[in-house]
Amino acid sequence: MKRFLKKLFLFILPLLLGGLAMELVLRNMPNDYRNKRKYLDAHAESVETLILGSSHAQYGLNPAYFSSRAFNAAHVSQTLDLDLDIIEKYADRWSSLKTVVLPISYFTLFERLSEGPESWRIKNYTLYYGIHSSRSPIDYTEILSNRLSVNCERIVSYYGAHQPVVVCDSLGWDTLHTAVSPGDLVAAGKVSAQRHTVQDMHSKKNRELLADNLQALDRMAQWCADRNVRLILFTPPAYASYREQLVPEQLRITVQTAARLASERPYISYHDFMFDSAFSESDFYDGDHLLASGAAKLSRMIDALCRAVP
Numbered sequence: 001m002k003r004f005l006k007k008l009f010l011f012i013l014p015l016l017l018g019g020l021a022m023e024l025v026l027r028n029m030p031n032d033y034r035n036k037r038k039y040l041d042a043h044a045e046s047v048e049t050l051i052l053g054s055s056h057a058q059y060g061l062n063p064a065y066f067s068s069r070a071f072n073a074a075h076v077s078q079t080l081d082l083d084l085d086i087i088e089k090y091a092d093r094w095s096s097l098k099t100v101v102l103p104i105s106y107f108t109l110f111e112r113l114s115e116g117p118e119s120w121r122i123k124n125y126t127l128y129y130g131i132h133s134s135r136s137p138i139d140y141t142e143i144l145s146n147r148l149s150v151n152c153e154r155i156v157s158y159y160g161a162h163q164p165v166v167v168c169d170s171l172g173w174d175t176l177h178t179a180v181s182p183g184d185l186v187a188a189g190k191v192s193a194q195r196h197t198v199q200d201m202h203s204k205k206n207r208e209l210l211a212d213n214l215q216a217l218d219r220m221a222q223w224c225a226d227r228n229v230r231l232i233l234f235t236p237p238a239y240a241s242y243r244e245q246l247v248p249e250q251l252r253i254t255v256q257t258a259a260r261l262a263s264e265r266p267y268i269s270y271h272d273f274m275f276d277s278a279f280s281e282s283d284f285y286d287g288d289h290l291l292a293s294g295a296a297k298l299s300r301m302i303d304a305l306c307r308a309v310p
Contacts, residue, residue, distance in 0.1 A: 019143055026142035026151060029158050032168045033128035036073055039172070040086075044093040047071045049306055051172070052083040053103040056236040059178055059289045061101065063171040065299035068098065068306060072172030077121055079113045080216040085131045087223060099230045099306045100220070104258040104270070105288075106235075106246055107196040109213045110206060120145045178292045181285050189241025189287025196288075197247050210253075217261070225267055232305055233258045233270040237279040237298065242287035271305065273298065 040047070049070035051061050057074035073086055083102065087094075114122055114134065123138070123145040125131040138144045143151055157163040167176035182188070198206055224231045235255065255272060262270035273279070278301075283294030290298060 022151060022155070023141060023143050025155055025159075027127065029154070030166050031124065031128060032166055032172075033075065033124040035166060035168065036075075036172055037129050039071060039170070040073065040090055043071070044090040045095045047094065048096050049099045049101060049303075050087075050094070050097060051101045052078070052086065053101075054078050054105065054108070055174070055177075055289060056103045056105050057101070058168070058172070058174045059285060060103075060236055060295050060298050061302060062173045062292075062295045062299045064173070065296055066303045066306065068303075069096070070171065070303075072168070074103075074172070075121075075124075077111075077113055077116070077118045079111050080108065080213045080220070081112060081114075081133070082125060082131070084216045084220050084223075085125070085133055086129070087220060089129070089131060091223075094227070094229075097227070097229050099232060100224055101232045101234070101302055101306070102220070103236050104233045104254060105196075106193075106238075106251055106254055107198075109210055109217075109254055109257060110198045110201070110250070112209055112212065115205075115209065173295070177285055177289065178295055181291060185239050185281065185284055185287060186241040189239045189243075190245050192287045193242045193245030197245070198250055201247075201250060214257070221261060221265060221268060225265065229267070230306075231268045232302065233262065233268065234302065235272045235274045236288070237273045237276050237283075237290070237294070239281070239284045239287045243274060269305065271301075273301070 046069055048068035049063075049066055051057050051063070051070060051072040051074055053074040055074070055076040058072060058076060061070075061072055061074070063070035063072050075082075087100070113119060122134050122136075123140065123142065126134055126139050127142070134140075146154075154165075158165050164176065167174050169175050200206065221231055223229075235258070251274075258270040258272075262268045278297055279290075279294055283290055283297065285291045285294075
C-alpha cells in the first residue's frame with residue numbers, strides 16, 4: 001500500500017504543481033475587474049456619479065462626458081445582485097456620491113450571473129473585487145472556472161500574441177468595443193434579442209429570478225434613499241433589428257416595473273431610450289450596444305438628467 005501511495009503521489013505532484021503554476025500565471029494577467037477595484041479603493045470618496053450595470057452601460061456611458069466626477073463600474077453580464085454588492089462593498093466610503101445610474105435592459109429583471117451560461121465570470125468578483133457572495137469553491141480559482149483549453153488560449157493570447165486583455169479606460173468605459181462596428185447589425189440584433197429573451201417566463205425558476213432581482217433593486221433603492229442619493233434608471237437604445245424581435249410581455253414587465261418604482265419614490269427617475277430617434281444606425285456597435293458616437297449621445301443625455309433638479 002505504501003508503495004502504491006508513493007507512486008500515486010509522484011503521479012499527482014506534477015499535476016498539482018502545473019495547476020498551481022497556471023493559476024498564478026492567470027491571476028497575474030491584468031484585467032478590468034482588478035483595475036476598477038483599484039480605482040474605487042483609491043477614489044470611492046470622490047465619486048459623484050456611479051455607473052453600474054451590464055455591458056449596455058460599460059459600452060454606452062463614457063464618464064468623460066459627465067460634468068460631475070463619474071466612474072463606470074459596469075461589467076459585461078453584471079447583474080443586479082452584483083451591482084448591489086459593489087455599492088455595499090464601499091458603503092461607508094461614498095461620501096461624495098450624489099447619483100447612481102443603472103440600466104434596466106430587456107433582460108435585467110430575468111437574469112442572475114451565477115445562474116446563467118456566463119457564470120464563470122463570478123470568479124472575477126471573488127478574486128479581483130473581493131466580493132465573496134459565492135459559496136462555490138470553483139469561483140475562488142481561475143483554473144477551475146474555465147475549461148483547460150480556454151485557460152491555455154488566454155495565456156497564449158496574452159503572453160504569446162500580446163493581445164489586449166484590458167478593454168476599459170481609467171474611468172471604466174469600454175474603449176475596445178466602441179471603435180468599429182463588427183458587421184451586420186440586422187443579424188446581430190436578431191441574435192442578441194433571441195439570447196436575451198426568457199424562455200417560459202412563468203416557470204418557477206424565472207418567477208424566483210424576477211423576485212430576487214426585484215428584491216436587489218429595492219435594496220439598492222432603499223440604500224439610495226437612506227443616503228439622499230438619486231437613482232436614475234434607464235432602458236438603453238437599441239437598433240431596429242433588436243427591438244423587432246423582443247417579446248412584448250417581457251418588455252412590458254421590464255418597463256412597467258422601472259416606471260412603477262420611479263412613480264413611488266421621488267428620488268428615483270426612469271427614462272426609456274429604447275426607441276429614441278436621436279440614435280441612428282451609425283451609433284450602434286451591434287444590435288444592442290453603442291459605438292463611441294452613440295455613447296457620447298447617451299452619456300450627455302444621462303448627464304443632463306444628473307444635473308436636473310429632482
